[in-house]
Amino acid sequence: MPCSGSSGGWNNLANGLVVAGVSSGSIAEEMEIQVGDRVLTVNEEELRDIIDFQYGIAEDEFTLLIEKPNGEQWELDIEKAPGEFLGLEVETISPEGTKICCNNCTFCFVAQMPKGMRATLYDKDDDYRLSMTQGSFITLSNLNDEELNRIISLHLSPLYVSVHAWNPEVRVKLMKNPQAGKLPEQIKRLTEAGIAIHAQIVLVPEHNDGDVLAETILRLGERYPAIQSIAVVPVGLTRYREKLTPLRGFTPEEASRLLDQAETWQRDFFERTGQHLVYFADEFYVLAGREFPQVSIYDDFPQLENGVGMARKYIAELEKGWRFLPDTISKRHVHLITGTSAQGLFMDWSKKLMDRVSGLTLTVHAIQNKFFGETVTVAGLLTAQDIALQIGDLAGGEFLIPRVMLKADEPLFLDDHSVQWLEESVNGHASIVENDGLAFLEQVIGYSLEVERCE
Known part of the structure; x- marks a missing residue:
């Protein structure tokens, strides 16, 4: 079947896995491996994919064959302590790319x-x-x-x-x-x-x-x-x-x-x-x-x-930070952006927080998903266009964006509008909030809480 192969985006790659990232202070940096280099072999074994790569570098001693963009090849003998990371990320799953789906599911998103x-x-x-x-x-x-x-x-x-x-x-x-x-x-x-x-x-x-x-x-x-x-x-x-x-x-x-x-x-x-x-x-x-x-x-x-369980975990984190909240703060107005499925949760907690912390004003904006349709209610599928149209002019105010709304590697929404575009559209200043109740509380009040995260 033609769909059983790999996606076409990577078929032009030569052998090896392209280096996508090198951690600061890592063995890979010390060995002068750079983004754009190719990892050709580990211990003289060609790499079919990331699985071969990860198994090869799991050893405490191994040899990498690296090819530089100019075609020069380096053979690097590496020794690392047990548990020490190489500090090297590769760009794709295999030289041929990702295996694509042959299904035609009735519910495929x-x-x-x-x-x-x-x-x-x-x-x-x-x-x-x-x-x-x-x-x-x-x-x-x-x-x-x-x-x-x-x-x-x-x-x-x-x-x-x-x-x-x-x-x-x-x-x-x-x-x-x-x-x-x-x-x-x-x-x-x-x-x-x-x-x-x-x-x-x-x-x-x-x-x-x-x-x-x-x-x-x-x-x-x-x-x-x-x-x-x-x-x-x-x-x-x-x-x-x-x-x-x-x-x-x-x-x-x-x-x-x-x-x-x-x-x-x-x-x-x-x-x-x-x-x-x-x-x-x-x-x-x-x-x-x-x-x-x-x-x-x-x-x-x-x-x-x-x-699954995200809301309950979030509530538990909010409850954990509750006793560490200050009684009063300098006057502060924060706008909360969320999907309609979380509207009840944030409306309830906004009222509790405003009753608990004097000087705090919270406004919840539950955004209806006009782009995909109003049956799509989760925050992670909201677009910048829908947010901009529904919250209006914030007059320079601060608004919180859940991290789940953005691409993992850059501040872009599903419709490819940037956070900066949204800030300019609504005349406001955005803060990106991780999916963590304690982080949310800290963003809301404007400073860190003295809570032990490992409890």
């Missing part, structure tokens, strides 16, 4: 993107190497036997797997790929080989909920502890669904019934394993009008990066 956005937003990767190194979810339906054997032989663990449905027929119908029906046997092989898996279920009403969901969770739960967590997240639907399979979101009543069942599953798993094992996305609790579960329900927050 990439298929619901408007035209004219930056190219990387249309990438459909399904690469086990990204799952291993970056925690990206893969479907396993694009793995060949050689790759599955490599995962097992190198014990590439943990993996993050988009399961969606255990039933082969349902999964094939959802993902429109006949290979998707192999999931049960693939999970069996991986878990019996000791590969740990964090599973994800994108839940679509009338497709993989109800009895299908119950079977999926039951079958995954039977493979604990290899199955370390199961996250259930609602399907994300934008307004750009022309010519796509008609889908709908969950109703509040459906979300409430689902959470009732979730509590039963969590209780049963905890009695059997000491872990609640299955965790439901924050959006379900918002939709059902329920309070978020207590911290203990999320165990060690194994799927926080998937947006």
